[in-house]
Amino acid sequence: MGTDHRCTIRxxxxxxxxxxxxxxxxxxxxxxxxxxxxxxxYTPERLAAERATVDDLIAAYRQQxxxxxxxxxxxxxxxxxxxxxxxxxxxxxxxAKQASREQxxxxxxxxILYRTSPTPKQRKAGKKAAATRKAKKQKP
Numbered sequence: 576m577g578t579d580h581r582c583t584i585r586x587x588x589x590x591x592x593x594x595x596x597x598x599x600x601x602x603x604x605x606x607x608x609x610x611x612x613x614x615x616x617y618t619p620e621r622l623a624a625e626r627a628t629v630d631d632l633i634a635a636y637r638q639q640x641x642x643x644x645x646x647x648x649x650x651x652x653x654x655x656x657x658x659x660x661x662x663x664x665x666x667x668x669x670x671a672k673q674a675s676r677e678q679x680x681x682x683x684x685x686x687i688l689y690r691t692s693p694t695p696k697q698r699k700a701g702k703k704a705a706a707t708r709k710a711k712k713q714k715p
Contacts, residue, residue, distance in 0.1 A: 611617035617625075668687055675681045682689040 608617070608619070608622055611622060612619070671682060671685060671687060672679075672689075679689045
């Protein structure tokens with residue numbers, strides 16, 4: 576029976592997965608318990624308590640990941656709704672501009688900025704362009 580290494584790698588890429596793999600390896604190898612008892616003075620009760628702590632940590636990690644996923648779902652839905660809203664508003668603005676071609680000042684009454692006269696930068700653009708042309712002619 577072979578091991579699916581892709582599954583192990585994917586599981587090990589998270590902290591909870593790493594703990595689960597470690598815990599499963601520890602449970603599958605009783606020699607580890609004997610070595611811990613001899614080298615570090617672990618009693619079977621202490622080892623069982625440590626395993627229970629690891630189990631609690633794995634469960635808490637999985638709950639946290641589930642909560643994160645649940646929190647990300649509404650955000651994605653809100654983003655999609657806002658994108659749809661922006662598209663509708665853009666279409667509405669375009670229709671309003673088309674409908675009020677003869678009276679563009681009406682657009683400002685519904686909150687769409689429409690300039691009936693040039694902006695200050697646009698008014699100065701002619702002088703700036705003339706100065707640039709004059710400077711280019713003077714260069715050798």
